[in-house]
Amino acid sequence: MAGICRGAQFLNVMSGGSLWQDVDNHAIYGVHAALDLATERMVDVTSTHHQMMRVGVNGEVLVEAYEASYYDHMKHGKVEQFTELAAGDVEVVYYGATNCLCFQPHPELHGAESTRTLYFELLQRHLGLS
DSSP states (O other), X not given: OEEETHHHHHHHHHTTOEEXXXXXXXXXXXXXXXXXXXXXXXXXXXXXXXXXXXXXXXXXXXXEEOOXXXXXXXXXXXXXXXXXXXXXXXXXXXXXXXXXXXXXXXXXXXXXXXXXXXXHHHHHHHHOOX
16 A cells, blocks of 8 residues: 555554654645665655654654654643654655555655655555556
């Protein structure tokens, strides 16, 4: 399965992950740089979201960015805010156990050629689709 944006967030949660309820510097309606961890290549990805995937124990982060300066989530009815994480902002995650590719950016948007190219590369690399 493959999910884009909210579909990615849904598949992430159904595969054991969770969500940051609010992050900054991502709902920019433009593009920002992200790192494809397998190829170590920087790519431009679209960014229209304020929620972000938190990877579950069985997830493999494929692409991450370094844009957010805070991350909020609810714990026991209270908002907890973090300003630093051990890793980057998760843009794409893969769950082998559920065979799910969770792709946060929007490859279908006008002007998103690099995002679209990355999406189809990851579909082929992880789901065997071309």
